[in-house]
Amino acid sequence: MSQKKSPWHLWDRSGVELEYMIVDKDTLHVLPRVDVALGKDENGEFLSDVEHGPVGLSNEIVSHVLEFKCAEPVASFEGWSSLFHKEIQEANQKLDSINGMLLPGACHPFMDPLRETQIWPYDSNEIYETYNRIFNCKGHGWANLQSTHLNLSFNGDEEFGKLHAAIRLLLPLIPAIAASSPYLDGKYSGYMDGRIETYRHNQEKIPSIAGKVIPEAVFTYADYDHVIFEQIRKDIAPYDPEHFLNHFFLNSRGAIARFDRGAIEIRLVDIQECPLADIAIAEIEKAILHVLADETWTDTQHQCSFDTVKLSELLLRIVRDAEETIIEWPEYLNAFGYPSTRCTAKELWLHILASTKDHISFPSQKVLETILKRGTLSHTLVSVLGQIPSKEAFVCEYQKLARCLANNELYNPFV
Numbered sequence: 001m002s003q004k005k006s007p008w009h010l011w012d013r014s015g016v017e018l019e020y021m022i023v024d025k026d027t028l029h030v031l032p033r034v035d036v037a038l039g040k041d042e043n044g045e046f047l048s049d050v051e052h053g054p055v056g057l058s059n060e061i062v063s064h065v066l067e068f069k070c071a072e073p074v075a076s077f078e079g080w081s082s083l084f085h086k087e088i089q090e091a092n093q094k095l096d097s098i099n100g101m102l103l104p105g106a107c108h109p110f111m112d113p114l115r116e117t118q119i120w121p122y123d124s125n126e127i128y129e130t131y132n133r134i135f136n137c138k139g140h141g142w143a144n145l146q147s148t149h150l151n152l153s154f155n156g157d158e159e160f161g162k163l164h165a166a167i168r169l170l171l172p173l174i175p176a177i178a179a180s181s182p183y184l185d186g187k188y189s190g191y192m193d194g195r196i197e198t199y200r201h202n203q204e205k206i207p208s209i210a211g212k213v214i215p216e217a218v219f220t221y222a223d224y225d226h227v228i229f230e231q232i233r234k235d236i237a238p239y240d241p242e243h244f245l246n247h248f249f250l251n252s253r254g255a256i257a258r259f260d261r262g263a264i265e266i267r268l269v270d271i272q273e274c275p276l277a278d279i280a281i282a283e284i285e286k287a288i289l290h291v292l293a294d295e296t297w298t299d300t301q302h303q304c305s306f307d308t309v310k311l312s313e314l315l316l317r318i319v320r321d322a323e324e325t326i327i328e329w330p331e332y333l334n335a336f337g338y339p340s341t342r343c344t345a346k347e348l349w350l351h352i353l354a355s356t357k358d359h360i361s362f363p364s365q366k367v368l369e370t371i372l373k374r375g376t377l378s379h380t381l382v383s384v385l386g387q388i389p390s391k392e393a394f395v396c397e398y399q400k401l402a403r404c405l406a407n408n409e410l411y412n413p414f415v
Contacts, residue, residue: 006153006154006155006261006262006263007155007262008073008153008154008155008262009153009154009155009159010152010153010154010155010159010162010163010293011152011153011286011290012075012153013073013074013075013152013153014070014073014074014075014077014150014151014152014153014282014286015069015070015072015073015074015150015151015263016069016070016077016080016148016149016150016151016278016279016282017067017068017069017070017148017149017151018067018068018069018084018148018271018275018278019060019065019066019067019146019147019148019271020065020066020067020068020088020102020103020104020146020271020405021064021065021102021103021108021146022034022036022037022064022065022066022095022100022101022102022103023064023100023101023102023103023108023402024099024100025099025100025101025399025402026099026395027395028103028108028110028394028395028398028399029116030064030108030111030116031064031095031098031100032062032063032064032116032117032118033063033064033095033098033100034059034060034063034064034065034066034120035063035122036094036095036097036098036100037057037066037091037094037095038050038057038058038059038066039094045122046122048120048122051071052087052090053071054070054071054072054074054083055068055069055070055071055083055084055086055087056068056069056070056071057069057087057091059120059122060120061119061120061131061142062117062118062119062120062142062143063118063119063120063121064116064117064118064143065146066091066102068084068087068088068091073151073153073263077279077282077283077286077361077364078361080275080279081274081275081276081278081279081363081408082275082408084275084278084279085274085275085276085408088102088275088405088406088408089406092406101402101406102402102405102406103398103401103402103405104146104180104271104272104273104274104401104402104404104405105146105180105181105270105271105273105377105398105401106145106146106147106179106180106181106193106194106195106270106271107140107144107145107146107180107181107183107184107194107195107198108144109183109184109186109389109394109398110183110185110186110391110394111140111143111144112185113138113139113140113142113143113144114138114139116143117138117139117142117143119132126242126244127244127245130240130242130244130245131245134205134206134239134240135202135203135205139198139202140184140194140198140202141198141199141201141202141203142202144184144195144198145181145195145198145199146195146270146271147195147267147268147269147270147271148178148269148270148271148272148278148281148282149265149266149267149269150265150266150269150282150285150286151258151263151264151265151266152263152264152266152286152289153262153263154262154263154264155262157219157220157221160219160220160221160257160264161219161220161300161304162293162300163264163289163293164215164218164219164255164257164264165219165292165300165303165304166288166289166292166293166300166303167215167255167264167266167289168214168215168217168255168303168306168308168311169292169303169306169311169332169335169336170266170285170288170289170292171213171214171254171255171266171268171311171315172214172311172312172314172315172318173318173345173348173349174254174266174268174269174285174318175192175193175196175268175270175315175318175319175322175376176318176322176323176325176345176346176348176349176376177281177284177323177349177368177371177372177376178193178268178269178270178272178281178376179192179193179270179319179322179323179376179377179378179379180193180195180270180271180272180273180376180377180378180381181193181194181195181196181270181378182194182378182379182381182382183381183385183389183394184198186388186389186391186394187387187388187389188382188386188387188388190320191319191320192319192320192321192322192376192378192379192382193270193318193319193320193322193378195270196213196254196268196270196315196319197316197319197320199213199252200213203252206232206235206236206239207235208228208231208232208235209232209235209236209250209251209252210252210253211228211253212308212309212312213253213254213268213312213315214253214254214308214311214312214315215228215253215254215255215256215257215308216228216308217304217305217306217307217308219304221259224257224259228251228253228257229247229248229251232247232250232251233247236250248260252267253267254266254267254268254315255267255268266285268315269281269282269285270377270378272377273377273401273404273405273410273411274404274405274407274408274409274410274411275408276363276367276408276409276410277367277371277377277410279364280360280363280364280365280367280368280371281368281371283359283360283361283364284352284353284356284360284364284368286359287356287359287360288336288352288356290356290359291355291356291359292335296337297334297335297336297337298334298335298337302335303335306331306332306335310329314327314329314332318345321345322345322376322378322379323344323345323346323349323372323375323376323379324344324345324346324379325344325345326342326343326344327342327343327344327345327348328341328342330342333348336348336351336352336355337351337355338351339351346372346375349372350372353365353368353369353372367410370410370412371410374410374412374414377411380411380412380413380414381397384397384413385397400413
């Protein structure tokens, strides 16, 4: 598949995808019943995707994860928190028939993926089973990692290069505002963003698929195809003789270039407790990238020069410590207009919010201020639950998160 010319230019269109687990209301045990939420067609066949006006719903590779998304690219995220919330409420009503509900947060705190995972058995099953055969998808890195994806349009190499350079700089910072996955296997994993730490290892059998998570410094379609896609095609060939797996969606970096639809998809954002928070984070991501691409803080040529390995090292430190990470990299801080040579990741986010408000809706500004004052969802949960909570404590607190999702309100146990 080759490059496709997008009808949309930079900043013309965006899209968001939100992933949630389905669990039992009382026990929080995983329920592989996305089929209940999606329903059947007129012939009695299970659906894999549906559209309810502007909102699309679909399955994922596993049968307990339901995705909500913009059915078509949108010009603005205004009103989308409410649109998603309405669909979440309707999905919860359907799941009530099996005592199920949607659960937010990027990782289930005590799920046993080896025992509880079921691969989606209906449409696109041959693709999912190919992934399962090659990588064994019954692990946290496949079955327990719910995220928010942000898609941004571009048209042609010049716009791609500007957007890709800016995204590479933003990616390491994302867990410092969005980490929501501190627990795996019933205890603190040692990482505030356990999802990303697990995600980066789930396809180590073929290292070229995820690379260093931070994409390589390539800024044209030809260079991206040569450096990234050619290696992926070569490495997957012995495992996929039927050619079920396409290099565009095999690519598992923290941001992937979808030249087939003229967009870049950012994948490093943990799902939050409600769409109010997810949309606010999507807005500030877009705002930062807009300011970077406009060369307000530093020019694109300088942004292109940042080393992939060094950016990846920063990401891994922030994956571990989130907003408390100390950043002592003057050149990186200067790229965001930060006036000093050292700060915490939280301090950098506060500076960024103050500098990008003109690109963020007022409601989302207030949500972001609350998140930065409260702390990431991960730090907040660890403050409440500690490092090795009882199962009863997990159930109690994560039921509160489920209520936040159902009511579209932020989790704040300290007020």
